[in-house]
Amino acid sequence: MEDVEQLATKDYKWGFVTDVASDTFAKGLSEDVVRAISAKKNEPSWLTDWRLAAYRAWLKMKAPVWPNVTYPPIDYQGIAYYSAPAAPKDKKQSLDEVDPEILKTYEKLGISLDEQKRLQNIAVDAVFDSVSVATTCKDYLEKLGIAFCSFSEAVHKHPELVRRYLGSVVPTHDNFFAALNSAVFSDGSFCFIPKGVKCPMELSTYFRINAADTGQFERTLIVAEEGAQVSYLEGCTAPKRDTNQLHAAVVELVALDNATIKYSTVQNWYPGDKDGKGGIYNFVTKRGKCAGVNSKITWTQVETGSAITWKYPSCILVGDNSVGEFYSVAVVNNRQQADTGTKMIHVGKNTRSTIVSKGISAGRGNNTYRGQVKVAKGAAKARNYTQCDSLLIGDRCGAHTFPYIEVQNPTAKVEHEASTSKISEDQIFYCKQRGISTENAINMIVNGFCKEVFRELPMEFAVEAQKLLGVSLDGSVG
Amino acid sequence: MLSIKDLTAKVGAKEILTGITLNVKAGEVHAIMGPNGSGKSTLAQVLAGHPAYTVTGGTVTYQGRDLTEMTPEDRAKEGIFLAFQYPVEIPGVSNAYFLRAAYNEREKQAGRPELDVMEFNTLLKEKSKILHIDESLLNRPVNEGFSGGEKKRNEIFQLAVLEPKLAILDETDSGLDIDALRTVSDGVNRLRSKDRAFIVVTHYQRLLNYIVPDFVHVIAGGRIVKSGGKELALELEQRGYDWLKPAAAGAAR
Ligand SMILES: Nc1ncnc2c1ncn2[C@@H]1O[C@H](COP(=O)(O)OP(=O)(O)OP(=O)(O)O)[C@@H](O)[C@H]1O
Numbered sequence: 001m002e003d004v005e006q007l008a009t010k011d012y013k014w015g016f017v018t019d020v021a022s023d024t025f026a027k028g029l030s031e032d033v034v035r036a037i038s039a040k041k042n043e044p045s046w047l048t049d050w051r052l053a054a055y056r057a058w059l060k061m062k063a064p065v066w067p068n069v070t071y072p073p074i075d076y077q078g079i080a081y082y083s084a085p086a087a088p089k090d091k092k093q094s095l096d097e098v099d100p101e102i103l104k105t106y107e108k109l110g111i112s113l114d115e116q117k118r119l120q121n122i123a124v125d126a127v128f129d130s131v132s133v134a135t136t137c138k139d140y141l142e143k144l145g146i147a148f149c150s151f152s153e154a155v156h157k158h159p160e161l162v163r164r165y166l167g168s169v170v171p172t173h174d175n176f177f178a179a180l181n182s183a184v185f186s187d188g189s190f191c192f193i194p195k196g197v198k199c200p201m202e203l204s205t206y207f208r209i210n211a212a213d214t215g216q217f218e219r220t221l222i223v224a225e226e227g228a229q230v231s232y233l234e235g236c237t238a239p240k241r242d243t244n245q246l247h248a249a250v251v252e253l254v255a256l257d258n259a260t261i262k263y264s265t266v267q268n269w270y271p272g273d274k275d276g277k278g279g280i281y282n283f284v285t286k287r288g289k290c291a292g293v294n295s296k297i298t299w300t301q302v303e304t305g306s307a308i309t310w311k312y313p314s315c316i317l318v319g320d321n322s323v324g325e326f327y328s329v330a331v332v333n334n335r336q337q338a339d340t341g342t343k344m345i346h347v348g349k350n351t352r353s354t355i356v357s358k359g360i361s362a363g364r365g366n367n368t369y370r371g372q373v374k375v376a377k378g379a380a381k382a383r384n385y386t387q388c389d390s391l392l393i394g395d396r397c398g399a400h401t402f403p404y405i406e407v408q409n410p411t412a413k414v415e416h417e418a419s420t421s422k423i424s425e426d427q428i429f430y431c432k433q434r435g436i437s438t439e440n441a442i443n444m445i446v447n448g449f450c451k452e453v454f455r456e457l458p459m460e461f462a463v464e465a466q467k468l469l470g471v472s473l474d475g476s477v478g
Numbered sequence: 479m480l481s482i483k484d485l486t487a488k489v490g491a492k493e494i495l496t497g498i499t500l501n502v503k504a505g506e507v508h509a510i511m512g513p514n515g516s517g518k519s520t521l522a523q524v525l526a527g528h529p530a531y532t533v534t535g536g537t538v539t540y541q542g543r544d545l546t547e548m549t550p551e552d553r554a555k556e557g558i559f560l561a562f563q564y565p566v567e568i569p570g571v572s573n574a575y576f577l578r579a580a581y582n583e584r585e586k587q588a589g590r591p592e593l594d595v596m597e598f599n600t601l602l603k604e605k606s607k608i609l610h611i612d613e614s615l616l617n618r619p620v621n622e623g624f625s626g627g628e629k630k631r632n633e634i635f636q637l638a639v640l641e642p643k644l645a646i647l648d649e650t651d652s653g654l655d656i657d658a659l660r661t662v663s664d665g666v667n668r669l670r671s672k673d674r675a676f677i678v679v680t681h682y683q684r685l686l687n688y689i690v691p692d693f694v695h696v697i698a699g700g701r702i703v704k705s706g707g708k709e710l711a712l713e714l715e716q717r718g719y720d721w722l723k724p725a726a727a728g729a730a731r
């Protein structure tokens with residue numbers, strides 16, 4: 001398939017840099033830096049102490065070596081831990097106070113923060129480097145009792161909620177990157193859906209890393225009280241830069257009795273160039289706790305970007321009859337590496353989980369699925385179904401599957417299915433003979449392969465995800 | 479429409495076509511017969527532009543253009559259709575979706591507006607009736623899990639939808655039951671027109687009772703060793719290919 005190999009790689013079109021004055025800390029990490037971040041945000045002392053405890057724990061921890069990825073050691077003193085657009089400080093009552101350059105950036109990314117022009121039925125929280133620059137639809141949501149705001153704002157407006165739930169799903173010392181995040185996180189999104197409320201619109205956060213040599217450490221906390229429902233979407237991009245940038249986020253979800261949280265991610269961080277230079281290191285801890293009975297958490301992710309992806313959105317199924325779902329498409333092309341999957345921890349009775357993972361490898365990409373299904377002693381009649389499919393495009397890429405299954409209750413049922421397929425030259429030729437170009441043929445086959453996952457995405461984003469997949473696989477095939 | 483002259487082609491290091499000369503005019507139906515491994519499918523694949531086959535000599539002119547210079551997808555868009563001997567499965571892509579993509583590529587090429595899903599479905603329904611294609615097949619992934627006969631029928635269904643100028647059928651009759659054979663032949667006969675040509679590769683004279691050819695050619699050892707009218711097929715049916723072997727050997731010398 002030489003002709004396929006020769007197709008030029010399309011550019012990462014989100015790779016531009018926004019020219020804004022920024023308030024950026026000097027590189028380096030210490031207790032003083034942690035204190036300074038906390039001071040910037042006027043945080044209460046309990047939070048400063050919480051951060052410091054995390055920092056001290058982090059100092060004693062080591063980066064995990066078990067992921068199936070390779071990268072040179074990260075110099076944690078070579079990163080700036082806080083960067084915010086300088087102009088309107090943390091107070092932004094209206095969009096007029098947001099730097100027009102930033103608004104333009106989001107327009108260019110296809111995300112309008114203008115209330116009049118915004119996509120219907122989506123509220124957006126826009127995070128630029130370390131801080132949230134704007135949140136739309138806030139007033140409307142507030143009338144329903146829904147809190148949707150930047151994390152910094154939540155610390156002041158809803159201190160008791162933040163204090164109750166922060167770290168309740170991902171403790172500070174959970175893992176190396178979670179500890180780092182807990183120490184230095186600068187902003188993120190906070191959602192709280194009160195008892196009995198069904199959130200009438202999609203809530204979404206758009207993360208943008210702009211400044212060079214900064215890390216982005218955001219924190220997302222979503223709490224759905226009894227009977228509440230919410231669908232949340234996260235998108236992300238970054239400029240093209242030759243150096244690697246670290247993104248170490250923590251996302252915590254809490255679903256109480258009969259609550260439903262649907263969390264969808266379309267991850268499109270800059271993946272680096274075709275030789276593997278630059279790109280984002282996406283080391284993220286995402287976990288949801290189905291704390292209440294009949295609660296449900298669904299993770300849907302489409303991972304097309306990043307030089308390295310390391311993330312395992314997980315569910316802890318504590319409440320009886322609770323449900324955890326994980327639907328994932330992970331694409332690697334060129335030199336990208338991904339080690340991603342999920343953990344389903346069954347604690348309550350009759351808990352059910354579904355895992356559908358679709359890994360696509362092209363170029364010299366390396367894709368690893370790592371999944372853990374654990375059924376605790378008390379989880380009578382727990383059920384898990386895992387389906388794990390890999391699609392290879394070309395001969396130089398790799399796909400690996402590491403399922404870990406641990407069942408401590410004899411009434412549990414765990415099923416695992418796996419498959420590996422390859423786009424064959426004959427398939428491509430068949431399509432071409434019908435007039436369909438190689439590119440379109442691959443798009444068609446890949447989209448078909450991912451259908452079960454795309455189906456789980458909110459409509460607009462499913463379309464976006466399909467396009468994204470096309471771009472990230474463009475010229476990848478051999 | 480199609481003019482093949484002294485065509486030689488190889489796969490890997492192996493020379494398979496050793497000098498094919500064939501002229502096909504619009505409106506004609508040419509049947510190609512010959513022993514297993516003689517190069518019939520190879521000829522079909524070469525005409526479609528399969529990358530595994532290299533043209534080593536001779537010329538192929540299609541509608542005045544050098545066919546060998548055209549990409550496979552351009553050939554398709556310019557009206558060449560190959561009904562494969564072994565149709566490929568494309569998991570996850572529905573038949574209807576696949577066909578609309580193919581159809582619209584042609585429309586684009588011809589400068590006509592593309593059909594949307596609704597318009598196209600109407601067209602599909604019509605065509606599926608003609609070929610007695612079960613509508614559920616339309617929504618299933620292309621050829622996936624289709625029986626051998628269903629795959630073949632699906633190829634002819636695609637042909638009917640895409641309405642090519644030059645249709646090449648590679649052993650479409652193999653694996654079809656009697657009724658399917660009649661349906662498929664009916665479908666092909668409906669498509670016969672003065673603007674359209676067919677090359678029909680088959681092992682069985684029976685098919686040619688339904689699709690009556692204007693010419694019959696026998697390929698052996700990578701070249702046409704005998705050409706004639708439809709009665710040649712009957713003669714082959716009775717005598718086999720052995721009596722032609724010396725001619726093949728002679729031609730190869
Ligand atoms: N890709 C390939 N690699 C190696 N040999 C091939 C390839 N394709 C065809 N051949 C060989 O070329 C010769 C001609 O094959 P071809 O498929 O054209 O025969 P055919 O006339 O269609 O036979 P049949 O009647 O059995 O379909 C055979 O010997 C076959 O093994």
Ligand SMILES: [Mg+2]
Nearest residue numbers: 518519520563
């Ligand atoms: Mg053949």
